[in-house]
Amino acid sequence: MQHNNIVEFEVSGDYALFSDPITRVGGEKFTYQIPTYEAVKGVLQSIYWKPTLIWIIDSVRVMNQIQTETKGIRPIKYTGGGNDLSYYTYLKDCRYQVRAHFIWNDNRPELQDDRNEHKHHNIATRMIERGGRRDVFLGTRECQAYVEPCRFGEGESFYENTPQLDFGVMYHGITYADEAYSDETRDKMTVRLWRAVMKQGIVAFIPPEQCIHRSVREMEIKPFGETFGNFAPVESEVV
Template sequence: MGYGITLQVSGDYALFTRPEMKGERVSYDVMTPSAARGILEAILWKPAIKWIVDRITVLNRIDFESIRRNEVGSKIPPRNVTAAMGGAHVDLHQYPSEDRQQRASLVLRNVAYLIDAHFEMNPSKVGETDTPEKFYNMFLRRARQGQCFHNPYLGCREFAARFQLIDHTEQRLASHYADIEEMDLGWMLWDIEYGEERGKGKTMYSFQPKFYRTMMRNGVIEVSREVGL
């Protein structure tokens, strides 16, 4: 077990998109572990450490709201990027005015969570002067001062997250669901496992989504490192 921290995050809106919903975006009931890790990495990311989310406490009531947002309807094809990297003259711009689409989204409103997490050292990336104490104190200093590499967000970049470091001496806020013994929130995205293979002069990249059965007990979700799918 590495050095542990507790971070309180909140926001007016959040959207942790379910991957099975393609046409209109629908949020999970609560924050996903990968979204929680993204907030931690926004405050402190270093190749020598790896953040691991231990538990997520749902502080506020789960409340949904339907909104409509403008989005672009397409992405830049990867083959165009590959061609541009090879020296070809390819237009890599997107023109929102020509490709704008309005879509409905079912988002979470007035969210607040406690993230309990720790980091572990990445042996292949550790430098001579890298120590757990160094990165732990670095995170504490940045979190207390509100510093971050980029503004953390709750699922989508337009939904900014506020964060506050919770010291172990401080009293933790109680969950809205503290009196509910158990709630089954169904299958949820745990993380995405990335892979890299080299062969025949090319590098092939792959990714595999991992899911786990989310059980909230007294407002707390224990994030197991053993996933079901």
């Protein structure tokens, strides 16, 4: 389906760490070979985010060869203080093209007066041209990244002549209560899984509602609006 509010950009960085949150509790961290939906959504939210909308990631194009590098890290211990020694395995020399669009967040009826598609799309496009509103990183905070506009599909991908690579069942993302899309996800925090496939270098993500989902815990939505402090919807500033 073609959307009118599509954005396209390239994000690149020296390193990336895309991992399942479950594996981040222990000392060792190992990256997935391709970006997760949630990580790319985080990049877009660093570029431009409002609670009025939800970013939907359509596709990611892997431009560079998938390579990994292991580093010895001294993280702070969870208990007892001091430092520990761990090995983190990162992706290196990362470059991705991204295509995405946004939908309105129906869980936020108090912000319906802010649903101006033309305004939000224009601001998002300008923020891509300026490298984002907040710091951009690939998976984890130490993996600084940079954003610039591009036309999705232009340029040569290392994998454009590779018919298909299957990465098995992967972590897709987390659905919070304020982005619920069904009765099963309403008032809950839910984790999503999917079967990841790359064809000719392109990972076409399925939308959250088509994923395998598992409820994690109950969660309430914190409303915005005049009766809940200074969160009344206002027109975004012109930048």
